[in-house]
Amino acid sequence: MSSVSKLSLIKREGQVYSFLLEGVDDAFANAIRRVLLAHVPTLAVDDAIFHKNTTSFYREYIAHRLSLVPLRTEMSPQELVKNYYEPTAQALLQFKASEEGLKEGKKVVYASELKFEADGSVATPHPKIPILELSSGQSVEIELTAKMGTGKQHAKWQPVSACTSFRYPIIEISGDCGDDCSKCAEACPTGALGFKDGSLVVVDPLSCTLCGACVEACPGMISVRGDENRHVISFELNGQMDAKTLMVTALEILNKELLNISSQLEALAHEKKSDES
Ligand code: SF4
Ligand code: SF4
Incomplete structure (x- = not known):
């Protein structure tokens, strides 16, 4: 896993915020989600x-x-x-x-x-x-x-009433769709797919749930997968603090806890070395 390279706010609707975390795997993104939900006082x-x-x-x-x-x-x-x-x-x-x-x-x-x-x-x-x-x-x-x-x-x-983490959806359309075809967009339950100037486009990648209905509707022409190194963390604030304070506090707590575990592991390794010598 590469280090966290970027954290950015990509969407806000009222009190619902979505952050994009780049350079983290599923476990790390989930750890941040759990700290946001259960550890920020x-x-x-x-x-x-x-x-x-x-x-x-x-x-x-x-x-x-x-x-x-x-x-x-x-x-x-x-x-x-x-x-x-x-x-x-x-x-x-x-x-x-x-x-x-x-x-x-x-x-x-x-x-x-x-x-x-x-x-x-x-x-x-x-x-x-x-x-x-x-x-x-x-x-x-x-x-x-x-x-x-x-x-x-x-x-x-809880500072948030819901908190989700999912892989950033990558939706790829290969080939020429031709005219008058909208089977995949019609099959999409969330409106992630749409048309612009007559061409099929991804209108809202964040609403894609990776359900695969579009792929079933048109096998071979469209593919959908989650990016294992990019994750979207979304939450709805309950109002005790702003989103930036919440995110900074969660990352600080996670960092402190990981440093704590790391120093305990170092101490154990040192103890083992002393026993062997
Ligand atoms: S991907 Fe398939 S179903 Fe969707 S518009 Fe193109 S040809 Fe039609
Ligand atoms: S995977 Fe599901 S939600 Fe995503 S674009 Fe396809 S049909 Fe829509």
Whole structure:
């Protein structure tokens, strides 16, 4: 395997990012995917003290819903790496709601009521997440502590809601297709193939799933394979941090872990040499 030669952002749709990793094999790309998903630390509610709860929802239910609300993590990659090894960062929050503003006897309370105690700002980038519904005379008041953790411990700490890694699709068309033929494009379930000025073209290589339906539709004229040295890593951010901070932190953690294993192997080799001499 050659070393990682290039990492580039090749697509962004809303909060869904796709990076192209060149010069890595399947195992290395998958290792990065797993670190992105399960090892980059984030903040999430982990303790709740209920001062009041006259709603019709159990305390456990409310605490669980609040713990799944993504919280902003204004930390640098260096601070995040530090918190991966020693999760010390914490934040105090409040969640308060009363019957004020009830409409037709009901009121939905959103994550926008989850506020940092220090400055009273809304703690989540997703303030429209519904938490509970209040009826007349009901209210809730909770003091919460958010702690650092990783997706490996619980999904509430995952910085991404999905993370995939696949070989970059190489689609090759050999020969002259002639006019009025579109069998392969019609067979393609993802719209990766299309026509430009009457000629068959690959319109969206990233949407190709390597299913082979186009090859079946026209054996011999079209071939599809995944590039073993180029991988696409795609993820959807949950909102705790930006994509660059996430990727840099993941690579830094993976690098540290590999260096750690490498130094342990060196120590073992040294020990073996000493035993033999
Ligand atoms: S690759 Fe085959 S099916 Fe596709 S346009 Fe060309 S001839 Fe038709
Ligand atoms: S392999 Fe499947 S997804 Fe890819 S271009 Fe062919 S039909 Fe479309």
